[in-house]
Amino acid sequence: MERAAVIGLGVVGRTMLALGGEGVVGVDRDPKRLDECRGLGLRVTGDFADIAACGLVFVCVGTPRLDSGRQDTSQILGVLEALPRHLSPDAVVAIRSTVTPECLPEAYPNPIVVNPEFLREAHAMEDARQPPFVVVGGEDESARRRVFDWYRSSGVEPGTPELACSAVEAMLVKFASNWFHAVKVEFANLVGEIAEGLGGDPQHIMSMFARDRVLNVSERYLRPGEPFEGSCLPKDLDIGVATFKDLADVRLLQSVALANRARLHKKPRD
Numbered sequence: 001m002e003r004a005a006v007i008g009l010g011v012v013g014r015t016m017l018a019l020g021g022e023g024v025v026g027v028d029r030d031p032k033r034l035d036e037c038r039g040l041g042l043r044v045t046g047d048f049a050d051i052a053a054c055g056l057v058f059v060c061v062g063t064p065r066l067d068s069g070r071q072d073t074s075q076i077l078g079v080l081e082a083l084p085r086h087l088s089p090d091a092v093v094a095i096r097s098t099v100t101p102e103c104l105p106e107a108y109p110n111p112i113v114v115n116p117e118f119l120r121e122a123h124a125m126e127d128a129r130q131p132p133f134v135v136v137g138g139e140d141e142s143a144r145r146r147v148f149d150w151y152r153s154s155g156v157e158p159g160t161p162e163l164a165c166s167a168v169e170a171m172l173v174k175f176a177s178n179w180f181h182a183v184k185v186e187f188a189n190l191v192g193e194i195a196e197g198l199g200g201d202p203q204h205i206m207s208m209f210a211r212d213r214v215l216n217v218s219e220r221y222l223r224p225g226e227p228f229e230g231s232c233l234p235k236d237l238d239i240g241v242a243t244f245k246d247l248a249d250v251r252l253l254q255s256v257a258l259a260n261r262a263r264l265h266k267k268p269r270d
């Protein structure tokens with residue numbers, strides 16, 4: 001396993017230390033975080049000079065939200081700025097944090113890739129060991145290969161699919177996943193509210209819903225391109241809003257109907 005460093009020892013950074021074992025050193029600027037990690041028996045340091053011999057660096061610093069709603073890029077940009085001074089020129093920098101395109105420098109002295117993390121905070125270690133896939137995005141094929149190889153020799157389940165793509169695609173598949181999870185939760189709550197209002201069992205309805213792996217929980221209806229039309233989807237959305245608005249918060253359905261109508265208006269007519 002190539003020697004690696006992990007910068008930022010929150011939930012994500014700590015799972016990376018656990019996956020990599022002996023061959024990984026963790027770095028954080030927060031002495032409290034360092035103490036916690038030492039207490040867990042992890043190899044950590046507060047000094048970037050200690051990672052000079054590492055061929056791979058996983059950047060796992062925070063990317064919180066500013067008041068404007070945009071991403072606070074200061075931790076990421078600060079680390080990316082500092083790293084090259086401490087690394088050999090062929091060391092690969094893998095951004096594990098969830099980042100927007102403004103975090104990716106146009107030119108960078110080291111090979112750089114985007115390698116998002118898909119774990120749930122409450123199941124961090126389990127999800128880190130059994131991820132749906134390992135995504136590595138970036139132009140440099142050999143840098144991507146080195147990151148995939150690192151995961152292959154780590155504690156990640158053997159045979160985990162490896163997805164190579166561009167940096168932008170890697171960033172977006174992470175955001176798309178979280179947006180989709182958020183939509184699913186709101187959707188389940190909406191159906192649950194209506195079910196309760198009508199005297200049905202929300203859990204039973206949603207477990208029947210999820211049994212449909214053909215249309216509901218599947219790749220169907222997930223191809224970007226056309227807005228929806230036809231005799232059922234637009235009509236049943238409008239009926240749902242008008243009929244159940246007193247039983248439940250139907251803003252999800254309303255906004256879907258609105259957004260789709262706007263898309264239909266933009267569509268060139270033949």
Ligand SMILES: NC(=O)c1ccc[n+]([C@@H]2O[C@H](COP(=O)([O-])OP(=O)(O)OC[C@H]3O[C@@H](n4cnc5c(N)ncnc54)[C@H](O)[C@@H]3O)[C@@H](O)[C@H]2O)c1
Pocket residue numbers: 007008009010011012013027028029030033060061062063075078079096097098099117118119120121122
């Ligand atoms: N928490 C999750 O469940 C989860 C899941 C998937 C992805 N993510 C993403 O992963 C990233 C990290 O999340 P987290 O919750 O583990 O982070 P966190 O905010 O809890 O920890 C980040 C750590 O980075 C350290 N740090 C910041 N700047 C530093 C610097 N210059 N040098 C050294 N250390 C520095 C901070 O001291 C802090 O300990 C975020 O982008 C987040 O969105 C988080």
